[in-house]
Structures are given as C-alpha cells and as structure tokens.
Amino acid sequence: MNELVSSGIELMLIGMGMVFAFLAMLIVAIKSMSAAILRFFPGLPGGHHVGTHHGDDLGAIAAISAAVHQYRKKHQQKI
Amino acid sequence: MNELVSSGIELMLIGMGMVFAFLAMLIVAIKSMSAAILRFFPGLPGGHHVGTHHGDDLGAIAAISAAVHQYRKKHQQKI
Amino acid sequence: MNELVSSGIELMLIGMGMVFAFLAMLIVAIKSMSAAILRFFPGLPGGHHVGTHHGDDLGAIAAISAAVHQYRKKHQQKI
Amino acid sequence: MENLSLLWESTGLYNITGPQMIMMSVGFLLLFLAIKKGFEPLLLLPIGFGAILSNIPVAGMTEEGGVLYYMYGGIKSGMFPLLIFLGVGAMTDFGPMLANPKTLLLGAAAQFGIFGTLFGALALNAVPGMDFNLKQAAAIAIIGGADGPTAIYVASKLAPELLGAIAVAAYSYMALVPLIQPPIMRALTTEEERKIEMQQLRTVTQTEKIVFPLMLVTLTAFLLPSAAPLVGMFCMGNLMNASGVVDRLSKTAQNELINIVTIFLGLSVGSKLSADAFLTLETLGILGLGAIAFSIGTASGVLMAKVMNRFSSTPINPLIGAAGVSAVPMAARVANKVGQESNPYNFLLMHAMGPNVAGVIGSAVAAGVLLSLVR
Amino acid sequence: MENLSLLWESTGLYNITGPQMIMMSVGFLLLFLAIKKGFEPLLLLPIGFGAILSNIPVAGMTEEGGVLYYMYGGIKSGMFPLLIFLGVGAMTDFGPMLANPKTLLLGAAAQFGIFGTLFGALALNAVPGMDFNLKQAAAIAIIGGADGPTAIYVASKLAPELLGAIAVAAYSYMALVPLIQPPIMRALTTEEERKIEMQQLRTVTQTEKIVFPLMLVTLTAFLLPSAAPLVGMFCMGNLMNASGVVDRLSKTAQNELINIVTIFLGLSVGSKLSADAFLTLETLGILGLGAIAFSIGTASGVLMAKVMNRFSSTPINPLIGAAGVSAVPMAARVANKVGQESNPYNFLLMHAMGPNVAGVIGSAVAAGVLLSLVR
Amino acid sequence: MENLSLLWESTGLYNITGPQMIMMSVGFLLLFLAIKKGFEPLLLLPIGFGAILSNIPVAGMTEEGGVLYYMYGGIKSGMFPLLIFLGVGAMTDFGPMLANPKTLLLGAAAQFGIFGTLFGALALNAVPGMDFNLKQAAAIAIIGGADGPTAIYVASKLAPELLGAIAVAAYSYMALVPLIQPPIMRALTTEEERKIEMQQLRTVTQTEKIVFPLMLVTLTAFLLPSAAPLVGMFCMGNLMNASGVVDRLSKTAQNELINIVTIFLGLSVGSKLSADAFLTLETLGILGLGAIAFSIGTASGVLMAKVMNRFSSTPINPLIGAAGVSAVPMAARVANKVGQESNPYNFLLMHAMGPNVAGVIGSAVAAGVLLSLVR
Ligand code: NA
Numbered sequence A, B, C: 001m002n003e004l005v006s007s008g009i010e011l012m013l014i015g016m017g018m019v020f021a022f023l024a025m026l027i028v029a030i031k032s033m034s035a036a037i038l039r040f041f042p043g044l045p046g047g048h049h050v051g052t053h054h055g056d057d058l059g060a061i062a063a064i065s066a067a068v069h070q071y072r073k074k075h076q077q078k079i
Numbered sequence D, E, F: 001m002e003n004l005s006l007l008w009e010s011t012g013l014y015n016i017t018g019p020q021m022i023m024m025s026v027g028f029l030l031l032f033l034a035i036k037k038g039f040e041p042l043l044l045l046p047i048g049f050g051a052i053l054s055n056i057p058v059a060g061m062t063e064e065g066g067v068l069y070y071m072y073g074g075i076k077s078g079m080f081p082l083l084i085f086l087g088v089g090a091m092t093d094f095g096p097m098l099a100n101p102k103t104l105l106l107g108a109a110a111q112f113g114i115f116g117t118l119f120g121a122l123a124l125n126a127v128p129g130m131d132f133n134l135k136q137a138a139a140i141a142i143i144g145g146a147d148g149p150t151a152i153y154v155a156s157k158l159a160p161e162l163l164g165a166i167a168v169a170a171y172s173y174m175a176l177v178p179l180i181q182p183p184i185m186r187a188l189t190t191e192e193e194r195k196i197e198m199q200q201l202r203t204v205t206q207t208e209k210i211v212f213p214l215m216l217v218t219l220t221a222f223l224l225p226s227a228a229p230l231v232g233m234f235c236m237g238n239l240m241n242a243s244g245v246v247d248r249l250s251k252t253a254q255n256e257l258i259n260i261v262t263i264f265l266g267l268s269v270g271s272k273l274s275a276d277a278f279l280t281l282e283t284l285g286i287l288g289l290g291a292i293a294f295s296i297g298t299a300s301g302v303l304m305a306k307v308m309n310r311f312s313s314t315p316i317n318p319l320i321g322a323a324g325v326s327a328v329p330m331a332a333r334v335a336n337k338v339g340q341e342s343n344p345y346n347f348l349l350m351h352a353m354g355p356n357v358a359g360v361i362g363s364a365v366a367a368g369v370l371l372s373l374v375r
C-alpha cells in the first residue's frame, strides 16, 4: 500500500507537470499562430461565416415580403 | 395434437386472465395515483409544457414583425 | 503480363458492350413505359406532389398573414 | 468468349428460380399496396423493397457478407423493434387513458384476438399440410395485437422462420382496419348504442403523465418481467416526452431515430421474405388467421364495452371498444367515423384514444405471457 | 395448473432480490433528480431508466442476447463517448480562449482536482473495506475532470466495473456545480478580487479558429498520443464547425447524432448499475471522492488565477479560475453569477468560457497521462 | 523517474515514424484542399482527419479495439457506401432523363473512362515498380465512374488495400471536374456545336418517376445481379422520394442518415490511409490513372453526343455528353457554364442532368460487370 501511495504521488507530479507543460506549449503555439495569422492573413473576423440557415433565412424573408406585398395589394383593392 | 389444443386452451385462459389482471391492477394504480397527485400536487395541467420549438416560434414572430416594420418604413418613404 | 493485357482488352469490350446494352434496353423500357403511362394513366405531372414541407409553408403563410393582420390592427389603433 | 459465357452465367435470367420470381412479385405487390393503396407505406414500402432485393439471385444480399444479412442482426437482437417502441412511446399521449382509466379494460378485452387466434392456429393443424407448433402458433397469434413492433419482437424470438409472413400480415391488416372493423362494429351494436355521447374528459396533469410510465414499468417488472424490454422501452420514450426535460432526445427518438430504424427494420423484415419460408401453405394459414385475429379482437372490444355499459354510471359508447385492438391511431379514427355515421355531432376520437393506447399495453402484456410460457 | 405455477415463477415478485430492488430505487432516484431537480437530465434520465431496466429480474436485458448488452458494446469500443465528444467539439467555440490564451493555465491548474483525487483514492485504502488498485483510483480521479465523456472513456478502459458509479458521480456533481463551487470561490477570494473587471476580448478570426484544432491535434499526436482518440474526435467536431464548409455534417453531429448516442450511452451506463457492482462501500468512496475532486479543482483554478494576477499586466478576476474544471458551460455561468453578486455590471461569462473550454482540453490531457502510465 | 521515461517512451515524438509523418501531412493537405480550395469538403474533410488520426503512433485507433477499426466494418460490409447511395437516390430527380431517354447513351459512353483506365492500369505494369493485378486494375478503373460510393464499394470488394488511395483520387478528381473537363470539351467541339440550343424538356408525370426505379431494379436483377446492391439501394431511395408516401423516411435518408454515414465513411476511408498502403509508387500510378480516367470519360461522352447528333432528329449539344461521367451535379454545371461561354442564353443545365444521372447508372452497371467478371 505504501508503494501504491508513492506511485500516486509520482503520478500526481508527472500528471500535473504534463498538463501544465502541454497547455503552456499550447499557449505559445496559439500566440505564435495568432500573431502569424493576424499579420499574414488578417482576413475576416470569426463567427460571421455563412451558415446553412442563411439561405433559409433569405427564403423566409422573401416569403415574408411576398406575403406582405400580397396583403397590401389585396388591402388596397378593397379600398 | 390433442395435447397441443389443450395447452392452447390453457394458454388462452391464463393469458387473458393475466392481461385482465394486469390492466385491472393498472386501473387501480392509476386511480390511486391520480387521486394522490390531484390532492397533494395539483400543479399544472399537462400538455402545456414548453417545447423546444417555442423559441423558434418567437424568433419567427420577431422576424416577421421586423420584416413588416421594414416594409412599412420603406413604403412610407416612397410616399 | 501479356495475358493480363489481353484479359484487359476482353474486359473492356465486354464491359462497354454490357453498359451500352443495358442502357439501350433501359431506353427502350423507358420509352415503352412513358408511352403506356401517358396513354393509360395521364394523371398529374411530377414534381408537384405534396411534400411534407407543404404543410409548413401553409402554416408559415398563415402565421405571416396573422402577423400582418395583427400589425395593421395595432397600427390603425394608434392612428 | 469464356468471359462472355461467364457473364451470361452471372445474369439473373440464368440463375433466377420460379419461387424467387414469385417472391419478387410479392415485393411489387407490397409496393403497390403501400404506394397506390396507402397501406402502412412507412413499413410496407421498405418491406416490399427488401423482398425484391433479397430475392435477386447471385447478389446474395441476405447471405453472410451481404448488407441485408447484417441488418437483420438488428431484429435478431431485438434492437430495431425496441427502438421503434421507444419512438412510439415518445409519440404516445396517455392523457385520454389516464382521464378515463376504466377504458383499460377495453384494451384488455381486445387481446382476446391474440389468444383466440392462438387456439385457432393450433386447431388449424387438423387441416392437412398445416403444421404449427406451439411457438409458431403463439408468434402468429400476436398479429391480433395489431402492433407491428410487438409482433416483430415476439416472432423474432419464437419463430423467426415465420417473421416475414407475420410482419406482412400484421401491417397489411393494420392498413385494412378501416375495412375490417366497421361491419363487425355495426353488427354488434344497435343504432341507439352507436349514438351514445360520452362525457368530456378531464384535463390530466403533467405530474400524472410523468408518474404513469414509471408506474407501468414497475408493475411490469414485478408481475411480468418477460414483457419488460417492450414495455420498458415504450415507457422510457413516453417519460422522455412527458417529463419535458429532454426535449431534444424525445424529438430525435420520434423523428430521425425512428425513421432510420424503420428503414432498416423494413429492409430486414423483407430479407426474411424468401421463397422457401414464404411460399408455403402455412403463409395462407397465417394470412387467414391474421384476419380472424383482428375480427375477434374488434368483437371482444365492442362486447366488453357493452358489458361495461351495464355496470358503469357514466355512459360508454361501445364503438370505442373496437379501438382496443390498438393499430394506433387508425382504430380510434374508425371508431370516431362509425360513430359519426349515426350521430354527426358525436366526437369519439379522444375517447377512443384511451382504449387505443391501452391496447398497446395489453398486447405487450400478452406478448410477455407468451414469451414466458411458450418454450 | 402447471402453467400457472410456471407463470408465478416467471414473475418479478418471485425472482427479484433485495439488491435489485435497491438498484431500481437508485434508478428512480436518478430520474427524480433528472426530472424534478434538473440534474443533467439529458444523461441522468437515460442512465436512471437504464438502471431500472437492467435490474428487472428474468428480463435479462444486460445478459448476452439482451438489448442493453449489445448497446454496451458502444461504450466498450469507445465509440459512444468519442461520438459525444465529436458533437461537443462541434458545439464548442474556442474564440474566448484564443483571444486570451493565458486562461489555458487556469484550465491546467483545475486538473489538480484529478490528480489530488487520485492520491486521495489511494490514501482511502487505509480505511478498512476500501480497496482501490491504481487503475481504479485513476478511473475515479477522472471524475475531477468534470467532463462526462472523458470520464466514461477512461473508466471503460481502466475500470469498467466502476463505470456505473463513476458516470453517476460525474454527472451528479456536474449538476451540483452551482452548489459546490460558490462557497469555495467566496472563501478563497476577497470582495475586491471578485469585483475585478476584465478587458474586453478581441475578436478572433475564422482562420485562427480553423488552425487551432489542427494545432491541438498535432501537439497531442506528438506529445501525448494516448489522448489522441479523445482530443482527435473533439478537434474534428470543432473543425467541422469552424471551417464552415461542412455545415450539414456539423449540424448533424451537434444534434441528431449526439442525441441518438446520448440515449444509447445513457442506457448503456445504466446497464452497469447492477447491484453487485454498485452496492459496495467503494461506491460511497467514489461519491465522496467525487465531491472532493470538484472542490479541489475549483480551489486550484481560483488560486492559480490569483497567482497569475500577480504576474499579469492585464487584470484577471480569480472567479473565472473556477471555470477551469470544465463542466461546460455551467461552471462559466457560476463564475459570472458569483461575480455579479459583488459587481452587478461585471460580465464575466465570456471571460470564463476561456478557462472553461481549456478545462476540457486539460482533462483530456490528464486522461491521456493516466491511460499511458497506469497499467 | 521510471514513470518519466515511460511517459517519454509513450510520446508520439519517440514513436513516430517518417512515413507516419508524411501521411499526417497528406491528411493536412486533404484538409487544406477541402477547406480552402472547396474540394468535396463533405468527404475530404472527414477523410483527411481520418488520415491524421489513423497515423498517430501509439494511439492505435485503427487497430483492433480502436474506434476507427470498428468503423471500418461499415465499409467492409458494404453498409456505408450503400446507405450513402440510398440517400443519393432519394436526392436524385430522374425527370430530365426520363423526358429525354436517349441521353442515357451519353451516360453509357462516358463509362469508357472506366474500361479505358482498366486497360491503362494493366499496361502500366510495363513500368518497373508498378504491379497491378486484375482486381487492383479494376478497382482503380472505377475512379473513372466519377461516383464516390460506387468507387468505395467496388474497391472494398476487389482491392481493399488500395481503398484509401482510390477514394482520395475519386473525390479529388470529382472536385477537379471544373478544371479537367472544359479544355477537353472545347478541344473536341466547334464553336457552332457549343452554341446548339436544345428543345425544352417535357414535364414527366409522377407515375413515370415511380415506375422507373422499379423498372431499373428489375432490369438489374435479371441482367446484372452483381450490381443489384448498388442499384437496388439507389432505386429504393429514389422510390421513397418519388412515391411521396414516405416523406419522413425520404427526408431522413437525404439528411441525417447520409450525414451520419458520411462522417463515418470519411473516417473509415481515412483509416486506410496508412503509410505502407499509400506511400508506394502504385499510389502515383493511381493518381495518374484517375486523371486519365476522367479525361477519357469526358471525351467519350462528348464524342458520343457528336455521333448521336448525326442521327438524331432533335439537336443535341455535345457539351452535355461530358456530364455523362456523373460527378453529379458538378459535371452538369460545367456543361452549362461552357455552353454559356459560347451562347449566354443557352441553358443546358436541365439537359445535362439527364446524362449526369444516367452516368450514375452507367457506373453502377460497369461496377457490376467488374464485380462479376474479375476474380
Ligand atoms: Na394491441
């Protein structure tokens, strides 16, 4: 059991070390990547890429404006 | 074969007995449950819980009223 | 290898023959079918069968016209 | 040249057998019924197409290595019918039944269609050429439950060799409910009885709808555990919907999951429509017994309702008893329609939904009895 | 008569054992927590129902031939947790983390919850009746990752016999995050610290969001390949979403696929809630250790943020450190809420999303370490 | 200390081989083509990611017990390509082809791309280092069908060791159709020919659209049953859509089911992109032959249209012949676009859809011939 506890301590040290090392390297990697991309490919900001629903929305808007138009026409005819 | 028919009759009796016994017990259980619930947890009536589509509907209504509003604005500008 | 090439040529001939024979028979079959159907079951043209979305569209149109109606009512009340 | 003759020997024309051609025709007939006659197309279209595919010679789609062979694993393990039941459970509203629990007895009575048919199948052994053992008779009888997944589940456990014929009979007769039931319903009721209007149902609280599936699965666990897979998956689907806390799972179970499984289930059932299993005198027996099963079930439901009417303080229209066979929601609609023939202002639909969903439970209970007693 | 006694002997009442009844009660308790208390209902409802179904006697749903037996294959192969991770990856927005990469350190610190618990589990062996070997201790420790699929994946590889208890503990404590975390967060921070407002995050370009998952999977491949299945599937889902070129796949991964797999995963986990595996002193140990794991993780994250605040030029509100345990997005919401108690105009949600998703990566890395070192 | 060295020995850096690194780069290249160049991203993104995952050392995702190993079972059984074909069938409108059935001949002619390439692959054996047996040559040739699922299905049956390279080549060249085809089309036609306007197509009745898939599957069953799995599943999907009676199944087949299977199929194909199978001279041969296959198919289609034009009473624009290679609907769009360069008011799209879908049938027929003759 004593052996088990000591291997637990060892695992803890190695594990936390690995986690920190990995995520620290990831920080460096992200910073380099962002710097490179912002410098060489400034491009478009994220979160604005055209999703599939976009087309549907346009369709809906078309349908709505058609409906509105229709409505107005009928309404005016009555007047 | 005669034996088969007799086991058929037996199965029929036991089977229908079991079905009636089971569903009759279910009736008792339902009645007790309903009485208990209506007494101790009157709560909300069923069938009205908020579904996932609710949000969508609100979105649609928002889109529609926006479209209508837009339309009216443009229309008035032309006049 | 020479044998392989000769079996390649044979495969090519048989294969293209089979493809043409099959599709040619399909042409004959289609023409007979179309003639028979147009003569005996003229029916409705394709592409117009009621899809599932149809209902939704009707629902949307109903929703839209309701929204438009609502809007108009509110608008007039304000005037 | 050699290749040419190899090609000819690999054609279907060279290899096809008479029985295979007949079974392909059966497949086309099922497609015709599904598409042109509207017979349960969601199941009969895939089953019919599966019958065609599995009887194409050489292709070997039902042999080991073939795609239909692997799909059938989903029936053998019980996975497909149980997942369908999960979705059906999520679609089912027990509200009308909970509002009027005595209609459960109608769902019980209609199961006489199952056990009467079981007896009939055994009696049919007197006909030369018919030879059903007890397992096969039980599997055939379950057609009377008017519940596809239950029939497929039981047949796959008791008599997989009859699965194709049983599934086809079950779904065909379900589609024929609007033809089979009305004459029986009219014959067993008086005009006065058909005019009976029923009291409006109370609103059922969400708590009752949540507790009911839990109660049902518990009762099943204690009394009839052999029905637990069927009832359990049904109750889980129902709870997912009634609880309202896992709407995304409930919607997927009711739509994409059940659709995917339906395609696979239909093809797998079709893969059991091979000539040697289907083109037998027994199949005729199964088709005949299936019609009898539906008729007995309908009659028992109606008669039970008449009996209950004598003892009940609130009136029961006997027509709703016919909905006890299940065949949800078709049988309930038939009850409503026949009722409106006598009284156009009589709306029986909601009242018939009670025995209708009770019939699903009743069939699952009957299935459990058969699975535990027939070995 | 014989059949009647056969029927009685086939009832659950005749066959059920005390432990099975207790486990069914545990199932009902999980359903109660899921439905009435809102504890992670997407997982705990199927798990709870699975617990009930798998403890029904006679039905044998978890034995070979039973439907839950086959479903469990999806966990054994790793398929289910990895497909969930695919969907979660597709739902995850790494934007806030990429805008402020140093928050990754908070996600690293919070993993002390895992390794501290590992040590605790081994120390608990001193208690008589508790006996965890290294594999079991590692599997329990991963609860501290506050990440369901990761916990299930690791437990299925290292200690499948504890899978049920570990999954239940993991999801229960995730649901309890709003109760467990705030007192710890308040105890370890001053009012001044909780009021710290953070700089607005810059907008991250789509290119960065596309390159990041590729970078992450590469780093994992080179440094910690044992974490590659988890991190890889997560990155693939994320790339499907970030790239914007396969929207139909991304949407399916986030909706129907993850929903279907969630139902199956929940039932499969439930199938491991058998009495002999769950009703042991060890389960109490697991539940206790799980609470400790979350507490340690929360504390480590907060303390790390305080340390970083000393060295950082831009201020960091230590509350967002608690979000490093993952439990996405609950822990981030908790950080926001606790922050607004001290300063109602302090919107920490976006800032907390950075450590929150970093915690997912951190847990997967920790899982990789455990999988490669513990044998 | 021991653990530290164990950790180091478990890293990818310690274990990775040169070929694995190259294959991971190939994966990244495919992702680049998919995301930045828009090369068939629905397939090439999962394939590319699968290539990366399957070449990560230690993780062993393609070994027994690994998730990609199990996924590949869906290709081995034929399930994945056939389910994709089911969905593609449901998406296909045979209307334009039924309105002008003689365009089927264009779909036939373009299959010369397959058989010409088969001959080419065998001839390539003269090059030292290339060594294709008949099965491998046939599997490579099917790239000329310009149809992903067909190519994957045939390759998995005849030469699974080449599956990765063949699938990559097939999808890459399909993406390159707008680059490969136009020069060939322009070279083989005169300006006058490209200006030819075609008669408007008649409207096709729904009955014809329902009968056609049934006719096609019957003809396949009788003449070429080895093509029946491919053609059959395609026809079933088409019938589900055309019949209009199982819309919920048809929509699921076209959306969620095909999306889920596409993710799995892509990953599974990627799992066959291992270094030892891909980094060979043969792969270069495959890529070269693939380009040739597309070119031959395009040329054959155009030339066939020119021949038909001599004998036909109604004019045929030879450009639509190029659409006979399939690559639906890209090749039809290319035909339309090249036509509009010469005559901006010439709308060839609908006319090109006829040979385009005919090309799918033609390739499946060719696949059937290869599967039945090559052993
Ligand atoms: Na029933």
Ligand code: NA
Residues within 6 Å of the ligand: E144, E145, E146, E147, E324, E325, E326, E327, E359, E360, E361, E362, E363
């Ligand atoms: Na975590």
Ligand code: NA
Residues within 6 Å of the ligand: F144, F145, F146, F147, F324, F325, F326, F327, F359, F360, F361, F362, F363
């Ligand atoms: Na083709």
